[in-house]
Amino acid sequence: MHGHPAPTALISGAAAGIGAAFAKALAADGYRLILVDRNREGLQAVAARLGGEIETITADLATEADIARVEARCREGVDLLVNNAGFGHPTEFLHTSIEAEIAMSKLHMEAVLRFTIAALPGMIERGRGGVINTGSVLGFFPSSTYSASKAWVINFSQSAAVKARPHGVTVTVLCPGFTRTEFHDTAGMNMTGIPGFLWLDADTLAAAALRDWRKGKAVSIPGWQNKTITALSRLLPMRLILRIHSGGGKRSLREATRP
Numbered sequence: 691m692h693g694h695p696a697p698t699a700l701i702s703g704a705a706a707g708i709g710a711a712f713a714k715a716l717a718a719d720g721y722r723l724i725l726v727d728r729n730r731e732g733l734q735a736v737a738a739r740l741g742g743e744i745e746t747i748t749a750d751l752a753t754e755a756d757i758a759r760v761e762a763r764c765r766e767g768v769d770l771l772v773n774n775a776g777f778g779h780p781t782e783f784l785h786t787s788i789e790a791e792i793a794m795s796k797l798h799m800e801a802v803l804r805f806t807i808a809a810l811p812g813m814i815e816r817g818r819g820g821v822i823n824t825g826s827v828l829g830f831f832p833s834s835t836y837s838a839s840k841a842w843v844i845n846f847s848q849s850a851a852v853k854a855r856p857h858g859v860t861v862t863v864l865c866p867g868f869t870r871t872e873f874h875d876t877a878g879m880n881m882t883g884i885p886g887f888l889w890l891d892a893d894t895l896a897a898a899a900l901r902d903w904r905k906g907k908a909v910s911i912p913g914w915q916n917k918t919i920t921a922l923s924r925l926l927p928m929r930l931i932l933r934i935h936s937g938g939g940k941r942s943l944r945e946a947t948r949p
């Protein structure tokens with residue numbers, strides 16, 4: 691061995707979609723990977739495809755025991771932490787079980803919070819490395835508990851970015867729009883009405899996020915489509931945004947919450 695050891699990257703939700711795309715890109719960049727997901731077979735398939743020495747951790751990051759396990763791994767020291775695992779509910783929040791809502795808040799918020807807090811001090815001490823948290827363009831719009839959790843990811847990541855930056859450590863929040871992954875099938879969403887030009891593929895998205903992270907950007911919004919959608923959240927009046935999200939104002943909350 692000569693020179694510095696390869697940097698390590700811990701990626702959650704790495705068995706599919708955007709997480710698997712991060713794994714592919716970071717393996718090509720020479721990172722030593724620690725891949726985390728609840729889908730054991732998916733994780734093993736990604737690790738086999740990439741080859742080389744890859745650590746895999748099967749963990750359900752909506753449970754205390756597994757969050758604590760991965761938190762401890764983050765505290766041992768990683769150079770890049772990618773908090774990416776996430777999912778959407780197939781139903782509106784008043785029709786979603788409270789257990790499913792709590793699982794989402796644990797995965798999208800508690801796990802992100804605890805892993806970031808576990809990993810950052812080591813990075814700050816070494817004066818390098820960083821964190822990429824996957825938010826969503828929806829985090830700029832009030833539409834659901836999903837969007838609320840992603841708004842938290844965006845706000846928290848920007849706060850962490852300000853604290854980390856003076857130490858040479860970059861925290862970036864990635865805000866994807868429509869991205870071709872297993873996300874929508876898993877959530878039971880029918881996406882046939884979404885025009886093709888609005889979609890990005892996961893590899894393009896992950897490459898853009900890594901470019902932005904290396905440039906030290908706090909917010910990464912890949913694609914002109916997503917930049918435009920995000921800009922609308924600042925330009926349109928909130929009353930109009932809320933009307934659009936409630937179905938053009940035609941359905942009252944009571945109607946929208948009927949089974």
Ligand SMILES: NC(=O)c1ccc[n+]([C@@H]2O[C@H](COP(=O)([O-])OP(=O)(O)OC[C@H]3O[C@@H](n4cnc5c(N)ncnc54)[C@H](OP(=O)(O)O)[C@@H]3O)[C@@H](O)[C@H]2O)c1
Nearest residue numbers: 703706707708728750751752775776826868869871872873
């Ligand atoms: N795709 C989009 O259009 C889009 C847009 C905006 C933001 N995002 C965000 O991007 C991130 C990645 O999503 P994706 O599109 O790549 O979705 P994906 O293809 O469904 O991949 C997500 C991965 O995370 C895993 N996962 C889900 N819940 C988990 C848990 N409790 N513990 C551990 N792993 C868990 C999934 O496992 P299972 O297969 O077992 O569920 C899956 O392997 C998410 O945070 C999502 O909210 C996606």
